[in-house]
Amino acid sequence: MDNLKIQGTILTPDSGEAYTAALKRNSDLSSLPAKYVVQPAVYEDIPPVLAYATSQTPPIEIAVKGGGAHSSTWASSDGGIVIDLSKLNKVTLAEDKQSITVQGGAYWGDVYEVTSKAKVDVVGSPLWFVGVGGFTLGGGFGPLTAEHGTAVDNLISATVVLADGRIVRASHNEEPDLFWAIRGGGGQFGVVVEFVFKTHPPAGPISSGILAFPGTEIDKILAIIPEWKKTQTPRERFTMNFSRPAPHFKPSIAILPTVLHDADGSRAQAVFAPFRDGEVKPVLDKVGTVPDMLAASHAADASLATAPRRLAIRGTMFSDFFPELLKTVWDRWVAFTETSEEVRGSAVLWDLTVPDKMAEVPSDATALKRMPYYWMAVQGRSTTDASVQACKDFTESVVELVRKKNAELSGRDIGWFLNMCQGHEKPEDVFGDNYTRLRKVKAKYDPKKVWSKGIVIEPLVN
Ligand SMILES: Cc1cc2nc3c(=O)[nH]c(=O)nc-3n(C[C@H](O)[C@H](O)[C@H](O)COP(=O)(O)OP(=O)(O)OC[C@H]3O[C@@H](n4cnc5c(N)ncnc54)[C@H](O)[C@@H]3O)c2cc1C
Structure with missing residues (x-):
């Protein structure tokens, strides 16, 4: 490996800070000690690395890192090679x-x-x-x-x-x-x-911000959502978070709106009126308008800067905002985050984006499973190593509950959401009816499973 002639950089544990920095991921739980981190400068740097890794006996594990945000360890390797694409960011x-x-x-x-x-x-x-x-x-x-x-x-x-x-x-x-x-x-x-x-x-100007409610309003909020959805257009969406904000750390519901093409902020005011002027009143109402996605994508910076970095995320799809489903998860989340201060940074997110456009593409047109669905994520955050396992167990048990309860309520089992899996999920549950074709394509392009991290697809020769 040391003799590979590439234009990029090869880091090892002897490379000091550069190596340590290269192992960093969005979640501390996603970082593993690679033997080599290769940072290609040009695309042609990658084939010699693959040739080296696959020619060893046994072959050396290869992981690929894009942005390092996934909360699994798929983009890291314990003792193998990480192809870190950070220099290829043009x-x-x-x-x-x-x-x-x-x-x-x-x-x-x-x-x-x-x-x-x-x-x-x-x-x-x-x-x-x-x-x-x-x-x-x-x-x-x-x-x-x-x-x-x-x-x-x-x-x-x-x-x-x-x-x-x-x-x-x-x-x-x-x-x-x-x-x-x-x-x-x-x-x-x-x-x-x-x-x-x-x-x-x-898509700008974009209105975004927060409407926050005390946990005591959960039933009222869950009752408003099905009505609100009836007039929702593709230009407006929100993420609803179950979280315990400082300084009181009490259970709260945060509605985080995104309203596109909102020149003077008036649409955000009108569209979210049912969450302001009806049965409920927010205790915090801070919605403003920013010019574009660049500004909107930084809106959460301040709150994320202080969030615990031991982060385990699991997520799944669900068919509708069934109040019964969300209330069951609320109760579970409240109980879990009461068990210890170490895990009270854990949160549950529900994404309410109109799914019609995504679902109008036939399910076999791309490998992505399609049908009208929403997605949710459970973020287990712990302040100590000792509580990491409890957070992992919590995230897993909640997504299993959502999948099961959603299937009961909707009559349809949607399976798992790849971007929020951990790796042990069955590929059939992630890819649905597209799994067989994916296996055949895998046999064509990667018969020896060089890419063996993530939801691993088993090659199927015709
Ligand atoms: C805070 C947060 C918010 C999120 N919000 C959303 C959301 O709104 N919608 C959504 O769909 N998802 C969302 N996600 C999930 C996110 O899309 C996935 O975690 C995604 O995998 C992150 O991409 P990455 O390149 O940063 O990840 P990495 O950790 O670098 O990689 C994840 C996986 O993709 C592979 N990979 C990455 N880049 C490449 C490449 N160029 N070529 C080949 N393989 C590659 C890696 O090998 C690994 O298997 C969110 C995640 C977080 C942490």
């Missing part, structure tokens, strides 16, 4: 502004820096520090999804370094099976070093 807008080329190690914040200046928009993450790579390969649900679909619905082409070292372009016309698989199949088919996305007219 973003280039096409001259006609109709498309944008993004390298595989960019954060969504890097993209929004460019789209903000150019006054265009793209379907990306609500938060700047989420990586374009993992987000997109898992489908990618963002604030613009109700208007323009998921990130993969806006993908025009991708450049992929395959397990055998070839560097190929995938699109509807080139390597179409690969293009189908990377749109929702995760990092199981190669290192995506470049994405080309469709752009859209600007």
